[in-house]
Amino acid sequence: MATRRQFLVGAGGAAAGLAVGATTGALLVGDDDRARAEAAAARQQFMEAADAGERVARLGTRRVIWNTTVTEPIAAITFDDGPTPEYTPRILDALATAGVTATFNVMGWNGVHHRDVLREVVAAGHEIGNHTWDHRDLTSLDVHQTREELVRCKEEVEAVIGRPFTSFRPPRGELTGYALRVAAELGYDTYIWSVTRGPGNATSVTEIGDYLGRIVIAGDVLGLHDGIGQGTFDPTASFARALADRRELEVRALPAALAQIAGRGITLMSANALLSRSEPPPVGGAGPTPP
Numbered sequence: 001m002a003t004r005r006q007f008l009v010g011a012g013g014a015a016a017g018l019a020v021g022a023t024t025g026a027l028l029v030g031d032d033d034r035a036r037a038e039a040a041a042a043r044q045q046f047m048e049a050a051d052a053g054e055r056v057a058r059l060g061t062r063r064v065i066w067n068t069t070v071t072e073p074i075a076a077i078t079f080d081d082g083p084t085p086e087y088t089p090r091i092l093d094a095l096a097t098a099g100v101t102a103t104f105n106v107m108g109w110n111g112v113h114h115r116d117v118l119r120e121v122v123a124a125g126h127e128i129g130n131h132t133w134d135h136r137d138l139t140s141l142d143v144h145q146t147r148e149e150l151v152r153c154k155e156e157v158e159a160v161i162g163r164p165f166t167s168f169r170p171p172r173g174e175l176t177g178y179a180l181r182v183a184a185e186l187g188y189d190t191y192i193w194s195v196t197r198g199p200g201n202a203t204s205v206t207e208i209g210d211y212l213g214r215i216v217i218a219g220d221v222l223g224l225h226d227g228i229g230q231g232t233f234d235p236t237a238s239f240a241r242a243l244a245d246r247r248e249l250e251v252r253a254l255p256a257a258l259a260q261i262a263g264r265g266i267t268l269m270s271a272n273a274l275l276s277r278s279e280p281p282p283v284g285g286a287g288p289t290p291p
C-alpha cells in the first residue's frame, strides 16, 4: 500500500508529466532521515519540473525519426560516441573513398578531448549531432542532470567547432519526456536508427560487412559507432574491451559495406540530408508494420 509520502511524490511526477524515475527509489530506503531528505529533494525537482511545464513553452514541432519515407534510393549513415583517434580517422578515410557524407553524433567529452579529430570530421563536411556530454542513461537521470548532459555537450563542443549542432541522438536510444523537451528547446530533431550492425555475436569482418551491405534499404537510418560510450571512462573493464572489439570489426567492415550499399544503387548521406529529401509523414493512421 502506498504511503502518504509515496503518494505525494507520485502525484508530483504525474503532474509534471515527465520521466524522473530514479528519484522515486529514495522512498524505499530504510533510514528515515535520509529517506525524508531524498524525498524532499525529489519533490523539489518535481515542483521545478511542474513550474517549467506551466510556463509558456512554444517549442514548436520537433520530430523523432527512426527511418523515413522516400521516393528515391537514399538512406542516412550515422556514427555515435566519438570522436576517437582509434576509430574516427579510419572511418573518415572510408567515407572519403566512398564519397559519402555522414552524421557524427558527438559524445561531448570525446569532442573536447580529441578536438583535432573533431575538427577533421567537420572539415570533411560531415554533419554533427549532440550525443550528450558523457553518455549516461537518460532514463536514470533527473531533470537537472538531463539538462546538463545536453547543454554541456552543446556548449563545450560548439566552442571547439564554431557552429551549432542541429540534431540529437540519445545514448542507446533511451529517451525521456524531459530529454525531448530539452532537445526541443535547443532546436533539435531527435534521431534514433532503423538498422545497425546486426547480431552482436558476429565476429567476422566479412559477415558484418555483408550484413550491412544487404540490410540497408531506402529511407533507413543506419546507426554505427566511432567510440565506446561509457567504456571511454573505464577502458580496461571487460564490457569496454568487448565494445572495443565490436567497434574494431565494425570499422574494418565499413569499406566493403559502403561499396555493397552503393552497388545496390542506394546513396548514403547525413541524417538531416535524408530528412530534407523525405516525404512528410502521414497524419494519423496505423503507422508502419513493426519489423
Ligand SMILES: [Zn+2]
Binding pocket: 080, 081, 131, 135, 170, 171, 172, 229
Ligand atoms: Zn552512444
